[in-house]
Amino acid sequence: MIDSPEKILEQYWGFTQFRNPQKEIISSVLESKDTIALLPTGGGKSICFQIPTLLKEGVCIVISPLIALMQDQVKNLKKRNIKALTIPSGSNQNDIITLFDQVKFGKVKFLYLSPERLQAPLIQQKIKELNVCLVAIDEAHCISEWGHDFRPSYRTIQILKETLPTVNFIALTATANKRVLEDISRNLAMSNPVLFQKSFFRENLAYQVFKIEDKLNRLIEIFTKTKVPAIVYVNSRKKTAEIANFLNANNFKSTFYHAGLSVLEKQTAFEDWMSEKKPIIVATNAFGMGIDKPNVGLVIHYNLPTSIENYVQEAGRAGRNEKKSFAVLFYNENDLFLQKQR
Structure with a gap:
């Protein structure tokens, strides 16, 4: 039996030491305290609930907002020979009962659920039958009306506090001000x-701001010099396709992503970018939550972001492998005018 966080870290993740403040967060969770972790993008949030779960008896219920993110995390855990499940789209009642039996009798350590799934009486009933050791809420800022990604369904998570009154919770986010943190707790x-x-300062991330009229030409200049996986954030769905098509026409393999795409279109765009079949993705802020791609070397904001919180989280998707990376912001007089109109 492995009995220390350090041994778990080395056995399953291959690291010999924690990043600050992972060890302290893990200790808090192991002491059965309710915990909130505000760590920058790429700060290693998942380990903070995964390692305590591997040291406890029972299953951790992980609440996560995106199907793609849940599938990605389950896949990564399975690669490490850790049993994890999520409920596939289109599952009927019998499928769900079978899956919960797998969790109950198959030594599954992590069950990933969307907050929408939690609203189903069947799911609530089946959770009561499990030996739950921890509840982890990923992207916890979605719970707050003051957060930039408010999801009303996140307000139903407190059902788990009523269902599992003796189980401690950990809420994790990369973006929250004081008001949002208070909202999460309440x-x-x-x-x-x-x-x-943890401080959001990143030594390996260089921030560059350009006041520029011909943004498309500057994109060509940048991608001619920089051959790394990249994200280009824009402020409209229409622009995602237009700019991706422009880049493709100039021989820079690109795809695009926004909330209006079908599930299949989103999945294809995501996989093409992750595999680097198309290393550039042009997207609205619908893209990004929970992305686990450490070698993103460049994040470009083609327009001014809607808030500082948004900017910090989106720019922070560059350089998670701790190599030199760039966050580039374009703006012009028209951007400033539009921002003032909001």
Whole structure:
């Protein structure tokens, strides 16, 4: 039996030491305290609930907002020979009952659920039958009306506090101000939560701001010099396709992503970018939550972002492998005018 966080870290992840403040967060969770972790994008949030779960008896229920993110995390855990499941889209009642039996009798350590799934009475009933050791809420800022990705369905997560009154919670986010943190704690009915925050300063990430009229030409200049996986954020769905088509016409393999695409279109765009079949993705801010791609070397904001919180989280998707990376922001007088109109 492995009995220390360090041994788990080395056996399953191949690292010999934690990043600050992972160890302290893990200790808080192991002491059965409700915990809030505010860590920058790429700060290793998942380990903070995965390692305590591997040291406890029972299953961790992970609430996550995106199907693609849940599938990605389940796949990564399975690669490490850790049993994890999520409920596939289109599952009927019998499928769900079978899956919960797998969790109950198959030594599954992680069950990933969307907040929408939690609203189903069958799911709530089946959760009561499990030996739950921890509840982890990923992208916890979605719970707050003051957060930039408010999801009303996140407000139903507190059902788990009523269902599992003795189980501690950990809420994780890369973007939250004081008001959002208070909202997270209150809406999850947390009991004296311990808060951990890490500086968002990243030594390997260079920020560049350009006041520029011909943005398309500057994109060509940048991608001619820089051959790394990249994200280009734009402020409209229409622009995602237009700019991706422009880049493809100039021999830079690109795809695009926005909330209006079908599930299959989103999945194809995501996989093409992840595999680097198309290393550039042009997207609205619908793209990005929970992306696990450490070698993104460049994030470009083609337009001014809607908030500082959005900008910090989106720019922070560059350089998660701790190599030199760039966050580039374009703006012009028209951008400033539009921003003032909001």
